[in-house]
Amino acid sequence: MKKIIFGILTFGILNATFAQFSQRNPTPNDTLQSIQILNDGKVKFSIYAPKASEVTVMGDYAPKFGADKLAKSEIGVWSFTTDYAVKPSLYTYDFSVDGLKIFDPKNAQYKESNSGFSNLFEVKGAENDYQSLKNVPHGKIEKVLYSSTSLGGITRRLHVYLPPNYDQISKKEKLPVLYLFHGGGDNDASWTTAGRANLIFDNLYAEGKLKPMIVVMSAGHTPVKGNAMGAGPEADPFSKDFLQDIIPFVEKTYPVSTKCEHRAIAGLSMGGIQTLNIALWNPTLFAYVFPMSTGYFPNLIKELEEKYTAVLANKSINEFKKFKIYMGGEADIAYKNNINTMALFDKSGIKYTYENIEGGHTFLTWRKNLQDFAPLLFK
Secondary structure (H helix, E strand, C coil): CHHHHHHHHHHHHHHHHHHHHHCCCCCHHHHCCCEEECCCCCEEEEEECCCCCCEEEEECCCCCCCCEECEECCCCEEEEECCCCCCCEEEEEEEEECCEEECCCCCCCEEEECCEEEEEEEECCHHHHHHCCCCCCCCEEEEEEEEEHHHCCEEEEEEEEECCCHHHHHHHCCECEEEEECCCCECCCHHHHCCCHHHHHHHHHHCCCCCCCEEEEECCCCCCCCCCCCCCHHHCHHHHHHHHHHHHHHHHHCCECCCHHHEEEEEECHHHHHHHHHHHHCHHHCCEEEEECCCCCHHHHHHHHHHCHHHHCCHHHHHCCEEEEEECCCCCCCHHHHHHHHHHHHHHCCCCEEEECCCCCCHHHHHHHHHHHHHHCCC
């Protein structure tokens, strides 16, 4: 009898629970697709915001910087469709609802940065093949914590990419290291979300174009006051963190070579200045140097000429195996600074190569840069 009563009670509770769920009225958001790639290549953005008065979307899918306004339907869905086909690639976008940046809850693809999250969408096609997820052997991404003594003992995070078959390879040899820096506002996760560095490396390995290496992606912003875009490493607390803590931590934690010819350093925008500040002031630590979409501001060019002539005249700089500067075309916001910086290098007798890959100051450019220089490493 007790079992029957228990069963009746249980059935009653479940019925009450289901009744509560069934009382929710369905909304257009239940089946909404926030991103649609249309047959003609145009992209349609949608978000359900019935009480909003203005909704915009902005991202690097657009040929020009700026926000696009969405139009509201009778059922509370706001939409915008590009009037042009969007080329195959990976793009970031952000919705803004009544002035507040909103993460798209209908899209699980995202980019992590210091200022929060942005969404991603992909337009598939041959041009996008190099950074697409394929059925190839994949490397592994580790999130690693370390203590930074130079920053007062605080705990910091790294993203570390280990190549396919790392366990077998690392038993046989010490691996070279690429230190890869992000730009202003981003963080150590940005190169593996918006940058797709891991997929680019996976595909290059599958094509037989890479030497096995470890890729270390660090956080370029610190809680210590400083100037990451200043002239020289003393202006930026991250430089001390990198030299005094990150490199020793990596070399203690992973089976990596400590030889100069087995270290590479690369970075974009703010990270490009950090790349220059660290490599030019410590040229015997690195054999490969790749600044992207960067350059010193005019006042810093003057400071470099007045205070750091000895640094610029260091003959070891011209012993880099590769020193290649990348730019994202005249649309890149760092274009003029880069031209001025290269003029300074020319004046100082610093040798480098230069490539201009259109795409502006975005990961559309920087992913292609990575694809270009990674096969040059450690050969």
